[in-house]
Amino acid sequence: MKLFRMAAVLLAVLAAPAYAQMPNLNLLQEGPGKTPEEKAADAEREKAYKETLKKIPDAKASNDPWGGMRSDPPKQPAPKAAATSAPKKTKTGTAAN
Numbered sequence: 001m002k003l004f005r006m007a008a009v010l011l012a013v014l015a016a017p018a019y020a021q022m023p024n025l026n027l028l029q030e031g032p033g034k035t036p037e038e039k040a041a042d043a044e045r046e047k048a049y050k051e052t053l054k055k056i057p058d059a060k061a062s063n064d065p066w067g068g069m070r071s072d073p074p075k076q077p078a079p080k081a082a083a084t085s086a087p088k089k090t091k092t093g094t095a096a097n
Contacts, residue, residue, distance in 0.1 A: 034042070
């Protein structure tokens with residue numbers, strides 16, 4: 001008898017995680033549908049939402065100092081007019097390392 005109780009406890013312990021992963025199925029039909037007024041209100045709300053999204057300005061290009069180190073170049077690199085117009089300085093003198 002003790003062996004059967006031990007087997008039942010072991011089976012319950014092993015079956016609990018599998019039972020917890022079972023999907024919760026609802027076989028009942030959903031509640032009543034929306035009325036035409038509710039559908040119109042939802043459509044108006046969706047239209048206002050889409051119009052608001054159009055008012056949001058475009059995002060600026062990100063400042064990525066390590067962008068040139070990656071294998072894939074950035075999509076739209078930011079133009080650097082100040083850096084390209086200045087002449088490059090060369091190192092002069094004799095300094096031993």
